[in-house]
Amino acid sequence: MADVLKGVPVAAGLTDELTARCERLKALGIVPMLATLRVGENPGDIAYETGAVKRCEKIGIAVRKIILPSDAPAGEITGHIREINADESVHGCLMFRPLTDKAAERAACELLDPSKDVDCMTDASLAGVFTGSGAGFPPCTAQACVELLDYYGVSVDGKNLAVIGRSLVIGRPVSMLLMSRNATVTVCHSHTQSLPEITRRADILIAAIGRARFVDASYVSEGQVVVDVGINLDDEGKLCGDVDYESVAPIVRAITPVPGGVGAATTAVLAKHVIESAERFAL
Amino acid sequence: MADVLKGVPVAAGLTDELTARCERLKALGIVPMLATLRVGENPGDIAYETGAVKRCEKIGIAVRKIILPSDAPAGEITGHIREINADESVHGCLMFRPLTDKAAERAACELLDPSKDVDCMTDASLAGVFTGSGAGFPPCTAQACVELLDYYGVSVDGKNLAVIGRSLVIGRPVSMLLMSRNATVTVCHSHTQSLPEITRRADILIAAIGRARFVDASYVSEGQVVVDVGINLDDEGKLCGDVDYESVAPIVRAITPVPGGVGAATTAVLAKHVIESAERFAL
Numbered sequence: 001m002a003d004v005l006k007g008v009p010v011a012a013g014l015t016d017e018l019t020a021r022c023e024r025l026k027a028l029g030i031v032p033m034l035a036t037l038r039v040g041e042n043p044g045d046i047a048y049e050t051g052a053v054k055r056c057e058k059i060g061i062a063v064r065k066i067i068l069p070s071d072a073p074a075g076e077i078t079g080h081i082r083e084i085n086a087d088e089s090v091h092g093c094l095m096f097r098p099l100t101d102k103a104a105e106r107a108a109c110e111l112l113d114p115s116k117d118v119d120c121m122t123d124a125s126l127a128g129v130f131t132g133s134g135a136g137f138p139p140c141t142a143q144a145c146v147e148l149l150d151y152y153g154v155s156v157d158g159k160n161l162a163v164i165g166r167s168l169v170i171g172r173p174v175s176m177l178l179m180s181r182n183a184t185v186t187v188c189h190s191h192t193q194s195l196p197e198i199t200r201r202a203d204i205l206i207a208a209i210g211r212a213r214f215v216d217a218s219y220v221s222e223g224q225v226v227v228d229v230g231i232n233l234d235d236e237g238k239l240c241g242d243v244d245y246e247s248v249a250p251i252v253r254a255i256t257p258v259p260g261g262v263g264a265a266t267t268a269v270l271a272k273h274v275i276e277s278a279e280r281f282a283l
Numbered sequence: 284m285a286d287v288l289k290g291v292p293v294a295a296g297l298t299d300e301l302t303a304r305c306e307r308l309k310a311l312g313i314v315p316m317l318a319t320l321r322v323g324e325n326p327g328d329i330a331y332e333t334g335a336v337k338r339c340e341k342i343g344i345a346v347r348k349i350i351l352p353s354d355a356p357a358g359e360i361t362g363h364i365r366e367i368n369a370d371e372s373v374h375g376c377l378m379f380r381p382l383t384d385k386a387a388e389r390a391a392c393e394l395l396d397p398s399k400d401v402d403c404m405t406d407a408s409l410a411g412v413f414t415g416s417g418a419g420f421p422p423c424t425a426q427a428c429v430e431l432l433d434y435y436g437v438s439v440d441g442k443n444l445a446v447i448g449r450s451l452v453i454g455r456p457v458s459m460l461l462m463s464r465n466a467t468v469t470v471c472h473s474h475t476q477s478l479p480e481i482t483r484r485a486d487i488l489i490a491a492i493g494r495a496r497f498v499d500a501s502y503v504s505e506g507q508v509v510v511d512v513g514i515n516l517d518d519e520g521k522l523c524g525d526v527d528y529e530s531v532a533p534i535v536r537a538i539t540p541v542p543g544g545v546g547a548a549t550t551a552v553l554a555k556h557v558i559e560s561a562e563r564f565a566l
Contacts, residue, residue, distance in 0.1 A: 123410035123418075130413035130459075131451055135406075158474045160481075166462060168414055176413075179449060182474035184481070191441045191465035198443075198467070 003152075003254040005227075007144070007264025010151040014268040015059055021275050022060040025282060032278035033062040034118070034270070035084050037095040037108075039077060040070030045096040048267075052094065055267035061274050064090065074104035078111055085113040091281055092118035092274035115280065118273035120173065129173045132180040137273045142173035144265040145206060145227050146181075148256065154204065154225050156183040162199045164188045164215070164242070165208035170229050174206055195219070213244035220248050226255040229262050286435075286537040288510075290427075290547025293434040297551040298342055304558050305343040308565060315561035316345040317401070317553070318367050320378040320391075322360060323353030328379040331550075335377065338550035344557050347373065357387035361394055368396040374564055375401035375557040398563065401556035403456065412456045415463040420556045425456035427548040428489060428510050429464075431539065437487065437508050439466040445482045447471045447498070447525070448491035453512050457489055478502070496527035503531050509538040512545050 025032055034056055038045050049065070056063045066080050077099070084093045093116045099105040114124035118137050125136030137143075149156060161183040165171035175185045186202070188195055199205050200221045207215045212232035220226060230242025241258030249255050256262055308315055317339055321328050332348070339346045349363050360382070367376045376399045382388040397407035401420050408419030420426075432439060444466040448454035458468045469485070471478055482488050483504045490498045495515035503509060513525030524541030532538050539545055 123406045126413050127406035127409035130409050130455065158476050160476070172413065172459075176455075179470055179472075182472070184469065184471055184475040186467065186469040187462055188467055189462075189465070192467040193441050193443070 002226075002249045002252045004249075005148060005152050005225075005254050005256045005261065007148060007256070007261045007266075010144075010148050010265040011055070011268040013151060014147065014265070014272055015055070018059045018268070018271050018275050021279070025275070025278050026060065028282055030278055030282050031062050031089070032060070032092075032274050033064060033090050034092045034094060034274045035064045035066060035087075035090045037066045037068070037077070037080055037084075037093065039068045039072055039096070039099055039101075042096070048096065051267045052270055055271050056274070059271050059275070061271055070100065074101055074107060077101075077104045078107050081108050081111045084116060085111070088281075090116065091278040092116055092270075093121075094119050094270060095121060097121070116277060118270060118277060126168075129176050132176065137276070138177055139169050139173050140266050140269045140273065141229060141262065142170050142177055143273075144262050144269045145170075145174050145229065146177050147269055148227065148262060148265055149178075149204070149225070152254070154254070156181050156204060159183050159203040160201060161185045161204045161206065162188055162202035163206045163208065164195070164199065165206075165210070165229075167208065170206075170208035174208070174229075207242035209242045211242060212240050213242070215243040215248060217244070217247040217251060220252050222251060222253070224252040224254075226252050227262060228256050228258050230258060231263055285509075285532045285535045287532075288431060288435050288508075288537050288539045288544065290431060290539070290544045290549075293427075293431050293548040294338070294551035296434060297430065297548070297555055298338070301342045301551070301554050301558050304562070308558070308561050309343065311565055313561055313565050314345050314372070315343070315375075315557050316347060316373050317375045317377060317557045318347045318349060318370075318373045320349045320351070320360070320363055320367075320376065322351045322355055322379070322382055322384075325379070331379065334550045335553055338554050339557070342554050342558075344554055353383065357384055357390060360384075360387045361390050364391050364394045367399060368394070371564075373399065374561040375399055375553075376404075377402050377553060378404060380404070399560060401553060401560060409451075412459050415459065420559070421460055422452050422456050423549050423552045423556065424512060424545065425453050425460055426556075427545050427552045428453075428457050428512065429460050430552055431510065431545060431548055432461075432487070432508070435537070437537070439464050439487060442466050442486040443484060444468045444487045444489065445471055445485035446489045446491065447478070447482065448489075448493070448512075450491065453489075453491035457491070457512075490525035492525045494525060495523050496525070498526040498531060500527070500530040500534060503535050505534060505536070507535040507537075509535050510545060511539050511541050514541060514546055 109121045120139040128135035199219045206227045208229040228241035228243040392404045403422040411418035482502045489510045491512040511524035511526040
């Protein structure tokens with residue numbers, strides 16, 4: 001049976017380290033602060049917001065919650081971004097996406113000060129992920145995959161990595177982050193032919209498709225490490241990942257559970273980005 | 284024996300189309316203009332500059348050549364970028380890179396107006412390549428690979444593509460451009476294990492390593508299309524690609540020669556980007 005790579009210890013390890021760094025910043029007179037910006041009452045957004053606030057409080061990061069009605073005009077949204085940019089006490093901004101108003105979303109992404117872009121909204125952060133320059137911040141969930149592999153001592157250097165999914169939130173950025181660490185990455189997607197054959201050959205498999213239990217036993221092989229980024233509801237309304245855990249876990253070497261895997265580490269990565277932003281500010 | 288995918292007809296096809304588009308712009312009172320910015324006397328830069336000027340002249344694009352001594356201070360370089368930004372008659376800027384002065388190079392890249400960034404210097408263009416948004420312009424050589432495959436009717440949708448090399452000039456951008464066209468891309472590099480095994484499995488192989496005749500018969504298989512982006516001098520001072528043409532051509536379905544392959548199409552792609560920029564300006 002596979003080792004279970006849980007996210008909670010990853011988050012706990014990060015939380016301890018970040019709490020110490022937060023105290024050092026406060027000793028310098030800097031209180032790290034995250035501003036969250038939510039438009040509407042999407043339950044997923046609210047759940048993530050709640051988790052992020054809790055994690056930040058635990059570490060000592062202040063949070064300013066901005067909540068707008070779902071029909072807020074674009075000008076109101078961008079007005080808040082302008083305020084966040086101008087306010088030196090705010091070190092990071094998390095805007096829940098996607099917005100219904102695509103033009104407002106684009107305008108907000110173009111407007112945000114890249115130095116406060118802790119979840120990869122801006123061109124500067126996207127370019128930083130693509131080039132590996134370290135500028136800006138990668139998307140929190142993509143970085144959470146990296147932190148999880150690091151925590152469990154899974155080296156990616158020279159390893160074959162198959163990523164299923166090419167979204168800008170996970171698939172593409174996690175591919176770039178792990179390529180920067182010398183993995184040989186194959187990015188798979190809906191047009192990929194003979195997908196199970198490709199994924200079976202990988203040393204590490206990252207599933208980020210958004211389809212409940214899509215990856216079954218036919219997609220995996222012995223010795224693999226499987227990272228499941230999916231968060232789906234199955235037909236019975238039960239939370240599950242992109243991987244069919246019951247059939248895959250007996251085959252592979254290690255696997256992340258859902259819930260309790262990558263998702264459990266994501267808010268700690270968000271907090272890490274806020275602390276890093278505050279530290280850059282302090283320099 | 285393989286089909287030889289020459290760059291000259293690709294460039295000729297683009298040149299005809301661009302000449303017509305250039306005439307339409309001139310009829311609207313817009314003369315498309317490229318500004319080239321060269322620091323020092325690197326023979327490779329001079330050769331590319333000469334080719335670019337010739338191509339532009341053929342199409343009807345005006346060129347303003349800026350040539351600075353190799354010890355030009357950073358402020359002089361960025362001063363020219365500011366002038367290019369401010370001058371409405373200039374539609375594209377090609378700065379030959381790398382510069383010896385890294386800080387000056389970075390400053391120039393940060394300063395250039397993204398709408399004039401015809402060779403992917405800016406974060407906006409890099410983010411556009413990464414996200415597939417179409418914002419900015421991809422690097423000319425990476426786009427030349429795409430144009431060449433298009434010209435010869437090589438569909439990449441659903442095909443397995445192996446790219447050797449992860450540079451920001453070729454490997455990474457061409458991977459993203461062809462992933463946007465639904466190829467399943469594996470990006471290989473110096474840490475890749477069992478490289479020949481991976482490349483033999485690909486339908487399309489792009490070699491962008493920068494090592495003379497690195498890809499020999501052991502890296503390829505029947506039916507493949509091989510795109511050679513390398514431009515190297517061998518031990519005898521003879522121009523050659525990253526692919527050992529003599530041993531590979533008898534095996535594969537199609538191959539680009541060096542010289543006369545991708546390189547021959549690159550200045551036409553640069554001209555295409557200048558025309559596109561001028562057209563966006565005209566709208």
